[in-house]
Amino acid sequence: MNRKIASLVVGAAVAGGAMTALAQQATAPADVKIETTNLAPGIYMLTGRGGNIGLTVGADGAAIIDDQFADMVPKIRAAVALLSEKPVKFVINTHLHGDHTGGNDAFGAAGAVIIAQDNVRKRLSMDTVNGNNQPVPARAAVALPVVTFADSATLHFNGDDLEFTHLPNAHTETDIVVRFRKANVLHMGDCFTGSFPFVDGKNGGTLDGYIEAQQTVLGMIDDNTRIIRGHGPLGNKAELQAYHDMLVVVRDRIARLVKAGKTQDQVVAARPTKEYEEKYGGENFNAANWIGSAYVDQKTALEKRRKK
């Protein structure tokens, strides 16, 4: 039935003159359209700039999973308003990254209750660094989750049960998967994307945990499950399985080389990602960087196992 449909374009019309100035900013929000895809009655995926958003609307109001960047909030609100007269009551964060939590300040200030795993609140409350070692200052109090949990929680909303499950030390140490139990829809945050994963070791992520997270989720779903990825197109079980299997092959290759005492340069030269790069590499894939990070990750994992 009416599955892949509605492309509700909410982008503001930009007058010709303004366009020239905006075109100079690569991320000018006025250029970005929110696209809305219906996944099940009252459940949608919104894409725009930043992480994909999950949305539920119904008798209880509206709730969103992730909220992209601060400058996207007006467009997110407009997209929600096309489907619900009620404001956003709950914001669920799949993890701490700014392209998924940037709208927290505005939604929090407007009275939305922000829900996330304990470590999201912990890490957003302090000054940290990102994957490139650039400082990320602590967020304002209004942007912090006010309901947090360690392992799991359930939100009973719009006639469904939204089950939140912590996926430890995966993309970060803050990740959850959100499952609409009745509708059979999932939001996996950045524990499933369209390309080789970013494993954010500075925020507690590990490649082994990332693979385990995917195994956990594969055990929850069936062939009809619709999966919102953190980035990239809507996914399904077969695609998640293929992505997981690819990661296991690549991880095992790297782990063997690390165990054999190879250096980072040697592991990069062995090109353990080779036959997958066309499918999962994407435009900006830098094999030396990705394999280098995975090498450091697997070396750390091996040292931890040896200490035990």
Ligand SMILES: [Zn+2]
């Ligand atoms: Zn992320």
